Amino acid sequence: MSDFREQRWSLKGMTALVTGGTKGIGYAVVEELAAFGAIVHTCSRNETELNQRIQEWKSKGLQVSGSVCDLKIRAQREKLMETVSSQFDGKLNILINNAGTFIPKETTEFTEEDFSTVMTTNFESAYHLSQLAHPLLKSAGNGNIIFISSVAGVIAIPMCSIYASSKGAMNQLTKNLACEWAKDKIRVNTVAPWVIRTPLLDTVEVQFY
Ligand SMILES: NC(=O)c1ccc[n+]([C@@H]2O[C@H](COP(=O)([O-])OP(=O)(O)OC[C@H]3O[C@@H](n4cnc5c(N)ncnc54)[C@H](OP(=O)(O)O)[C@@H]3O)[C@@H](O)[C@H]2O)c1
Structure with a gap:
């Protein structure tokens, strides 16, 4: 029975990119996928923290590598996917678009920069990474994309109209890409x-x- 379970749930041989894996939800997702046998690549902006995490995972016997990348910047997203492609021989089984940010304010207080930061980090980067990952996911023959959205993208929560819009857009994008x-x-x-x-x-x- 336990052999059956292990086979059923094993991700051995699978490759995964999890954005924002150094903290919070992304950190837990990296650990979970790697513990099931996947080879995982992650990214964040803080090099020291990223290297610390990678050492911790290595000491636990998990196969995780990482890139320093600011997902707000288009060229850095392209470089990230080039690294992933060369590391995983052009095949990616799982893309987790997790990295995100949140700025709490009333709508009348949001600046142009706030709008750009939240929409670029949360939505544009996930959209672009999905485009970049498409040939790798297709080559894998069984690709998966998971967007980490929020309940805020479904119901109205105060102080987060931009964040909510970025997550609402993600929810709709999921339907379009799935089809x-x-x-x-x-x-x-x-x-x-x-x-x-x-x-x-x-x-x-x-x-x-
Ligand atoms: N926590 C919640 O209650 C909650 C609820 C619903 C949805 N979510 C969603 O879940 C996801 C993860 O949230 P979390 O709470 O785990 O956040 P978190 O603890 O702040 O972690 C965010 C991760 O993303 C990375 N990141 C942020 N901006 C980045 C950028 N521009 N480029 C590259 N990496 C970046 C961070 O590393 P660096 O800062 O070092 O770059 C970190 O590793 C987000 O999409 C969030 O909207 C969270």
Whole structure:
């Protein structure tokens, strides 16, 4: 029975890219995939923290590598996918678009820069990475994309109209890509968490009605 379970749930031989794997939800996703046998690549902006995490995973016997990458910058996203492609021989089984940011303000207070930061980090980067990953996911023959969205993209929560819009766009993109890329054997899904205690919320007083 345990052999059957292990075979059923093993990700041995699978390759995965998880964005934003040094903290919070992404960190847990990296560990879970790697513990099931996947070879995982992750990224974040903080090189010291990324290297610390990679050492920790190595000491646990997990196969995880990483790139320093600011996902807001298009050229850095392209470089990230080149690294992934060369490391995984042009095949990617799993793309987890997890990295995200949150700026809490009233709509009347948001600046142009706030809008750009949140939409670029949360939505544009996930859209572009999915485009870049498409040939790799197709080559794998059983590709998977998971977007980490939010309940905020489904219902109205105060102080987060830009964040909510970025997640709402992600929810719709999931439906479009799932239909468009089914022919390429790429499954596309969204996970929409409610509040999870991570560093993202450390500086925010969360209020809900
Ligand atoms: N926590 C919640 O309650 C909650 C609820 C619903 C949805 N979510 C969603 O879940 C996802 C993960 O959230 P979390 O709470 O785990 O966040 P977190 O603890 O702040 O972790 C975010 C991760 O993304 C990385 N990251 C952020 N901006 C980046 C950028 N421009 N380029 C590259 N990496 C970047 C961070 O590393 P660096 O900062 O070093 O780059 C970190 O590794 C987000 O999409 C968030 O919207 C969270």
